[in-house]
Amino acid sequence: MADVAAAAGVSGQTVSRVVNASPRVDPATRARVEAAMSRLGYRPHRAARALRTGRTQTIGLVVATLDTVGNSRMLQAVAAAAAGRGYGVALVTAVGPESADDAFARLADQGVDGVVVLNEASPFAAAVPAAAGFRLLLVDAPGAPASPDAAPGFHVVQTDxxxxxxxxxxxxxxxxxxxxxxxxxxxxxxxxxxxxxxxxxxxxxxxxxxxxxxxxxxxxxxxxxxxxxxxxxxxxxxxxxxxxxxxxxxxxxxxxxxxxxxxxxxxxxxxxxxxxxxxxxxxxxDFDALGARAVEVLLDDVESAADTAPVVETFTPALVVRASTAPRR
The missing domain is CATH 3.40.50.2300 (Response regulator)
Incomplete structure (x- = not known):
């Protein structure tokens, strides 16, 4: 960061603000710092950042299977949305309560900042004791309330x-x-x-x-x-x-x-x-919108200095009419 600061003619604090996407940098200075970063091949050191901020810039993703197209599409959407916020994704699989416990234990070992749980893995995820220490978001959660007023203790983004x-x-x-x-x-x-x-x-x-x-x-x-x-x-x-x-x-x-x-x-x-x-x-x-919103809700919670109230959001899917349906003869 000192090398980047010298090349861009700014302070180390300004480089830090650019790296952390702070709005407190004017566009011209930001462009100059980013150009210096690119020229010098600078990449933030995740381990060093984790020691300083207490965050690893990584979220966990728990799935029961990737054999279904829906889960694969959600994985892609979550990974893209996380990358857009500067986060990586640690993927683990779980097919039952015991394996879910193991999955959360593995994520705890990796120090992830929060966890997204997909579809079929969500019925038991909220009940796993190891999940209590995570910022948690469930995609399609059985028994989830229709609104955050019921305070489920975790965020929910779901399809109706x-x-x-x-x-x-x-x-x-x-x-x-x-x-x-x-x-x-x-x-x-x-x-x-x-x-x-x-x-x-x-x-x-x-x-x-x-x-x-x-x-x-x-x-x-x-x-x-x-x-x-x-x-x-x-x-x-x-x-x-x-x-x-x-x-x-x-x-x-x-x-x-x-x-x-x-x-x-x-x-x-x-x-x-x-x-x-x-x-x-x-x-x-809309898997892309569902995954993007799941990441947005979770990371807004992770990056918030205060406790965040549980978010419950429901997406309504849309019928697409093509040639496989016709009036009854």
Whole structure:
């Protein structure tokens, strides 16, 4: 920092302010310091900074699996948002309460400044004793209050999965479908349960019988297996786009045309959904916005000098209509 200060003709304190993104530096001086940093190849020393500030500029990310597109997209979004704030990400996996305890212990060893817990890992994360010492944010937290007034003790950023599913089924009802099947996700998944609830409530509200859902495991292969068990349904709401891909192939193998014989709606709007045959009608989750907001809330808490009240925010997904749905014949 002394070398940068000398090259830029400023004080060491000014260099420190630039490194820490302080607003108390005028643009011309900031540009001169950044040019000197680039010319000299200067990078902040994380270990030294941690000793001085008590922060490692690293956040933890706890996931149950990266096999699903949603978790992979969230990992990418969180990592990008953290990098934009000058933070790194330490990734750990946890698939149950005991492994969650181990995951938090590993993050404690690394001295992370806060933790984001994704989706399927969140049901037990808040109950893990080791989590008590962290600034904690859960993405999709079962039992989370609708507002921060209930003071859950951690931040929550979530998608309204039930509302998204309700939109999907309402679209099929508007097209005249009355026998709408559901390929559900795993029974122990919070997101899957919420999407199933949205499907049920839409059918019940229309005065229709609710059939028994066919359950998959989020994979395209399980969607293919489930797609062969839809009986005489004229439409199907599928809990994610990967299973919808398998269902489309199963329907084709059974000699059924989509959407002439069966309309199909997915959930997530993954990058390839528009390239399915036919292009998939689906419910879009904004993973980038969800991940960015999760990081923003957590780091605002980490960097705050005072205690921060729990934040609870809900994102409502949007239906994207493509060629896989059509009026009932």
């Amino acid at each position: 999965h039930a509302a998204g599913a309700h939109q999907a089924v309402a679209h099929l009802l508007e097209l005249g479908h009355r026998h709408i099947a559901h390929i559900a996700g795993p029974a122990d998944s919070f997101a899957a349960r919420q999407r199933e609830e949205g499907w049920r409530s839409a059918l019940t509200g229309a005065g229709l019988e609710v059939p028994v859902p066919v359950r998959g495991d989020w994979s395209a292969a399980s969607g293919y297996a489930a797609g062969g068990r839809l009986d005489d349904a004229t439409a199907v709401f599928v809990a994610n786009d990967q299973m919808a891909l398998g269902a489309l192939r199963a329907l084709a193998d059974a000699g059924k045309t989509v959407p002439a014989d069966v309309s199909v709606v997915g959930f997530d709007d993954i990058a390839d959904a528009a390239e399915y045959r036919p292009p998939l009608t689906t419910v879009r989750q």
